[in-house]
Amino acid sequence: MNKKLVGATIEHDLSKAPKTGNWRNVRPEVDKDKCTGCGTCVKYCPEAVINLRERRDDSKFKKLAKIDMDFCKGCGVCAVECPFKAIKMEKE
Amino acid sequence: MNKKLTEKLAPGHSTCAGCGIPSIVRTVLGATEDPVVVINATGCLEVTTTLHPYSAWKVPYIHNAFENAGATASGVEAAYKVLKRKGLIKKNVKFVAFGGDGGTYDIGLQALSGMLERGHQVLYVAYDNQGYMNTGGQRSGATPMGANMETTPSGKESFGNQTDRKDIMQIVAAHHVKYLAQSNVAYIEDLAKKAKKAFETEGPSFLLVLQPCTNVWKYPTSQYVRIGKLATETNFWPLFEIENGKYVLNLDIKKPKPIEDFLQTQKRFKHLFAPENVEVIKTIQKNIDRKWKELLKKTSNK
Amino acid sequence: MKDKNTKSKRIALTGGAAAAEALRQINPDVAPVYPITPQTPIIEGFAKFEADGKVDTEIITVESEHSAMSAAIGASAAGARTITATSSQGLALMNEVLYIASGTRLPILMLVSARALSAPINIHGDHSDVMGARDSGWIQIFSENAKEVYDNTIIGMKLAEKVEFPVMVIMDGFTTSHSVEILETLPDEVVEKFVGKFNPSRSLLDLDNPVTFGPVSLPDSYFEFKIEQSKAIFDAKDEYLKIVKDFASVSGRSYDIFEKYKTEDAEHIIVLMGSTVGTAKNVVDELREQGKKVGLLKIKLFRPFPYKEVAEILKNAKNVAVMDRAISFGSVPPLYSEIINSVFSFQLSVFSYVYALGGRDIFAENIESVFEDMIKGEKFEGTKYLNAKNL
Numbered sequence: 214m215n216k217k218l219v220g221a222t223i224e225h226d227l228s229k230a231p232k233t234g235n236w237r238n239v240r241p242e243v244d245k246d247k248c249t250g251c252g253t254c255v256k257y258c259p260e261a262v263i264n265l266r267e268r269r270d271d272s273k274f275k276k277l278a279k280i281d282m283d284f285c286k287g288c289g290v291c292a293v294e295c296p297f298k299a300i301k302m303e304k305e
Numbered sequence: 306m307n308k309k310l311t312e313k314l315a316p317g318h319s320t321c322a323g324c325g326i327p328s329i330v331r332t333v334l335g336a337t338e339d340p341v342v343v344i345n346a347t348g349c350l351e352v353t354t355t356l357h358p359y360s361a362w363k364v365p366y367i368h369n370a371f372e373n374a375g376a377t378a379s380g381v382e383a384a385y386k387v388l389k390r391k392g393l394i395k396k397n398v399k400f401v402a403f404g405g406d407g408g409t410y411d412i413g414l415q416a417l418s419g420m421l422e423r424g425h426q427v428l429y430v431a432y433d434n435q436g437y438m439n440t441g442g443q444r445s446g447a448t449p450m451g452a453n454m455e456t457t458p459s460g461k462e463s464f465g466n467q468t469d470r471k472d473i474m475q476i477v478a479a480h481h482v483k484y485l486a487q488s489n490v491a492y493i494e495d496l497a498k499k500a501k502k503a504f505e506t507e508g509p510s511f512l513l514v515l516q517p518c519t520n521v522w523k524y525p526t527s528q529y530v531r532i533g534k535l536a537t538e539t540n541f542w543p544l545f546e547i548e549n550g551k552y553v554l555n556l557d558i559k560k561p562k563p564i565e566d567f568l569q570t571q572k573r574f575k576h577l578f579a580p581e582n583v584e585v586i587k588t589i590q591k592n593i594d595r596k597w598k599e600l601l602k603k604t605s606n607k
Numbered sequence: 608m609k610d611k612n613t614k615s616k617r618i619a620l621t622g623g624a625a626a627a628e629a630l631r632q633i634n635p636d637v638a639p640v641y642p643i644t645p646q647t648p649i650i651e652g653f654a655k656f657e658a659d660g661k662v663d664t665e666i667i668t669v670e671s672e673h674s675a676m677s678a679a680i681g682a683s684a685a686g687a688r689t690i691t692a693t694s695s696q697g698l699a700l701m702n703e704v705l706y707i708a709s710g711t712r713l714p715i716l717m718l719v720s721a722r723a724l725s726a727p728i729n730i731h732g733d734h735s736d737v738m739g740a741r742d743s744g745w746i747q748i749f750s751e752n753a754k755e756v757y758d759n760t761i762i763g764m765k766l767a768e769k770v771e772f773p774v775m776v777i778m779d780g781f782t783t784s785h786s787v788e789i790l791e792t793l794p795d796e797v798v799e800k801f802v803g804k805f806n807p808s809r810s811l812l813d814l815d816n817p818v819t820f821g822p823v824s825l826p827d828s829y830f831e832f833k834i835e836q837s838k839a840i841f842d843a844k845d846e847y848l849k850i851v852k853d854f855a856s857v858s859g860r861s862y863d864i865f866e867k868y869k870t871e872d873a874e875h876i877i878v879l880m881g882s883t884v885g886t887a888k889n890v891v892d893e894l895r896e897q898g899k900k901v902g903l904l905k906i907k908l909f910r911p912f913p914y915k916e917v918a919e920i921l922k923n924a925k926n927v928a929v930m931d932r933a934i935s936f937g938s939v940p941p942l943y944s945e946i947i948n949s950v951f952s953f954q955l956s957v958f959s960y961v962y963a964l965g966g967r968d969i970f971a972e973n974i975e976s977v978f979e980d981m982i983k984g985e986k987f988e989g990t991k992y993l994n995a996k997n998l
Contacts, residue, residue, distance in 0.1 A: 218809060219839070220712030221832060223822045229359040230317025256493050257530050259320065259327045261310035264540075272963050284316035284481045288323030288519075289527030302527075340814045344681065357828045360819035364812040367684050368821035369707055371678035376669060380639060380681025380689075381811055383665040387636045387687060391663065394812055416677065419670035 230284075233260070239302040242288030243278050247299035250276025254291035254300060261285050263291065311363075313341065318354040318361040323526030324521045325490035325533070326350050327379040329432050332493055333401060333512070337499035340364070341399045344381060346374035346408030348434065349439045372412040375420035378402040386426075399504055400426065401594045406433040408446035410473050421480035423511045428503045428510045431473070432490075434518040442521035446471040449541075450592070451585050452573045454521075464585045469592055477511045478547050485511040486546040486555075491533025495544055495555055502546075515542045523572030535567040540597045545604065552603040562596070564590045611795045620790060622783035625753040626692070626718045626776070627652030629760035631662055632798035635716075636687035636702030636805075639667040644730045645780040646694035646720040663947075672697035676704040676715075683713035686818050688768070691715065694724035694780060698736045702743065705773075709744025710836060711820055714767035714774070714805075717745075718760065721881070721932075722780035723965040731966020732780035734881065734932040738941045744836060746774040746843055747910040749880040751866075753782055754790040758860060759907075765802050766850050770843040777909075779882040779932075781966065797857050820872035841911045864908040869895060872918055873902030875981035878921075878946055879930040880906045883962070883969050887930075890974040901978050906942070917949040926981035928958045929976075930993070940990060956986065962993040969994060 218224065255263045255278070262281040268274065278300070280291070292300040306316050313334040320326050320587055326349060342365045345351045351368045354361040369377040378400055388394045402420075404413055409431040420427060436454055437443040444454040444466050452466045459465040477485050484506040486499040489511035496514060503510035519531045521526070524532055539562045544555040565586065568574040577586050612632075620628060626649045630638075640650040647810075656662050665687075669675045675691050676773075683689040696721060699712060708715055711830050721737050723729040737747060748763055750756045759776045767774040809818045824832055844864065851862035866884075869891055870876055877887060886906045894901045900906075904920055906913075921927055927950070931940030938944070943959040950957060960977055963969040973993040 220836070221707075221710045221821055221824070222712075222809060223355070223357055223360045223819045225315065225363045225817065225819070226358075226362045227315060227317065230315065230361070231319070231359065233317060255307060255310070257328065258307075259324055259529070260316045261307045261314075261331060262316055262328065264307050266668065281316075284306060286322035287526075289525070290323055290530060293527040294530050296591065338674055342685075342811050355819050355822035357822045357824040360822060363817060364821050365814065365817045366819045367681065367811055368819075369677055369680050370704060373674060373704065376639075376674035376677035377681035379667055379669070379674075380637060380678030380683075380687075381685045382681075383637045383639075383667050383678070384682040384685035384687035384689075385812060387663065387665040388685075388812060391636075396814065398812065398814070415670060416674050422670075423667065568984050 232283050233286050234283045237285060238305050239287045239289065240282065240305055241280055241285065241287070241289070241291050241300045242303050243280065244299045244301065245270065245272070245277060247297050248277050249274045249297055250278065251296065253294050253296055254278050257290050257294045259288065259290065260286060310335070313364045314354065315361045315363055317359060319356060320349065320353040321520050323529055325516050325529045326432050328493065329490050329496065329514050329516060330403065330432070332496045333430055333500040334364070335450055336497050337399050337504045339397050339399045341401055342381060344374050344378040344400065344402040346404035346413055347371035348405035348408050350403055350405070352439060371408055373416045374402045374404045374408060374413055375416035375429065379420045379423065379425045382425045382427055400428065402427055402429045404429070404431055406431060406435060407445045408436045410446040410471050414582065418480065421477060421482055424508045424510060428512070430512045430514060432514050432516040434516045434521070436472070436521055437523045438518050447473070450589055451577050454573070464577065464582050471519060474513060474547070482509050483507060484546070484548050487513045488544060489515040489533050489537050489542055491530045492537065492544060499546065521573065528570065532570050535570060539561050539564050539567045540593050541567050542599065543600055548563055549576055552600070554600065554604040564593055612792065613794050613796070615794055616790060618791045619787050619788060620753055620851050621785050621787050622753040622756045622778045623648035623720065623785065624652050625757040625790060626760050627656065628792055629757045630657045630690055632795050633761065633764050633802055635664050635690045636797070637665050637667065637682035637689045639669045639675040639682070639691050641669050641672050641675045641693070641697065643672070643694045643697040645722060645784045646692050646697070646718070649692045649718050649720065649785065655886045672700045675706060675758055676701040677727060679715045680711065680713055683715050684711065684810070685812050686807045688805040689715045690717070692718035695724055695736045697738055700722060702740065705740055705743035705745060707821065708773045710832070712771040714762045716767050717773065717775050719775050719777045720780045720784040721777050729965035732782050733964045733966070735964070737777050738933040739773065740775070741910060741941060742996060744840065745910060746772050746840065748774065748776050749907055749909055750776060750778045750783065751882055751884045751905065753786070753788040756783060756852065757790055757792065758858065758862065761798055761802060762850055762854055762862070766843070766847055768805050769850065770839070770846050772840060782882040783976055793858055801854065801857055801867040835960055844908065844911050844913060847908060851962065862907065864913045864916055866905040866907065867920055868903035868905065870902035872900055874900040874925040875978055876902045876904055876921060876924045877928050877930055877974070877977055878904045878906065878942065880909065880942065881932060883930070886969065886971050887974045890971050890978065894975070894978055899978065899982060905977060912945050914949045917946065918952070921950055921955065922953055924955065924956065926956045928960055928977045928981055930962050930977065932961045932963050934961055934964070958987065959990040960993055961990050967994060977996070
């Protein structure tokens, strides 16, 4: 947008986003050996901060959950919902 | 962050840790390929996603006031209709209004009714956390019987909220809306499927989505999916649709769990397990059974 | 649009019909409407134009005035030229959202047929409703008669979109809204060209440049939003002056922020707004014939209020009387308060009168008595009530 916004209006700009990762007192740790890349955690993560990444190790599974710690609030939903108990909440 | 899931709503918002509202928003908005414009009533979603100077919204968004999401959406949609007719807008655009239960069942009911009755092409999504959570947890017309809320606290003379929640689905259905559905954030696929149907509906459509509130229902932040599922498994929150006036049950719970299984997960109902409130739980269970029967009757009408 | 008026026409219209005619020529995109006496003829007249295919407008028959303004906000934010109309309780019901329209800087045009407020309920004219909205951040333009209603509607639409502020064009309920007068309308294409196309600076339907309207702002930013808004509404006065100058060039009818009537050498000046000005002018003429140096200042632009310009006019007067058609309970009447603010830097006796609440008659002799008070040099404190029964 070129024009200056007038009145009570703002625009999305991720650089202005508070890093809600600061809220955490526990952090999710993904156990590479247990994660099957099923995507259950992705589906339920309220912050949408989990990605499935291609694995580069010799696991029989193709994908692995990766969590963006900038915005993860440490709620623990992923750990509870993981069908393989592959995510553990650890103290920060 | 997840690129696909954050195309329309980015993280960096300040919903409570473990709140399912953003999941509802992403699932609904993800159910259409068309560009969307969002209209939002005052409430948890609005205050947590638009805190100056940061907006989490990557799509056009308007918050007007608490009680007028329906009217605001009507204006936006009317503008689109006329500008499209004049050839000033080429694309097909979808309009989605989000409101909490306060903004839908209570203060926003009139504006919602007007929007539905006039037939605006808007999907209205109520995220129902069963109270005024943004102001700290007061009772709304959506609060279930027995809940200990700030304005209906339990005490020596009271078991908390005295009445059962308003049947907003019936109220909306009475507007002859072609598609409306009750869903639950714990059943993401059910919600996605319903949102898709709603977007394809001619005229207004309505989704009522259960949204467990970690803060006021008082349970650990990791539990929104678990508690949401229990709500449906106990028949406290059945999943159903009303399509062209026809009721469809989406999940038939053959052996419903007792309501205690749901109630005991949340501190808002803790007092109900005291000996003097035995009858209250019985009444709650009776009401659930009665409503379930009524629903089955409607859904079995071929 | 069919059946364009290609020529100026001299026609007899009520104030309400004059507003509807101007709106037809403006051809807004969206018009949320809700009935209330004495505004209803405006929206009814406009709805008939729509039904006859004379405008391209989407009319939304909302379920309350609160929703009328809420829908107007949605439509305007979506880049549509938006109008509505109301009165009295309707304006009061809108109060919450009036502030949102102005805080979001949305150029909504609203016709107001000014009427008394309940309780007791009264459907007749006074300025209580619009005075209740004077701090809502809207530009407020008062009209004396149907001719001014017509002109101000056109001027108001252009002003709103130019300065990105909502504008109220105000007429006196019944006295102006329902009284027939002869006026000269402009050709359709002249109005169309004068108002021009609406090019919003941001819009919900500008899909490539998504904007968040109505964010939350905490103590670290709210204050600055409001300071900016306050500066901008004062700046709107210059734009108003430019627009009325342009309007004079297309219509031959000149406007200012106020109308001075025989104030040049006047020792005693009455300040007032709205339909009573007509009667007051006759009184001035009669008293002038008797050699009395009296004059009249009719305020048109009430928000933003032109303090300095008003002071310029009043500074050489001996006495000033302000006639208000509203009461500010527990304080002095609203227009009186503005005039006191305007002249605070110099010694001037300013007296307060309230008249015609709830449609009470105001006669020439009542206005004459105001001048007589000043001429006699009668000083009094508080407010005198004209043509009121003794309590």
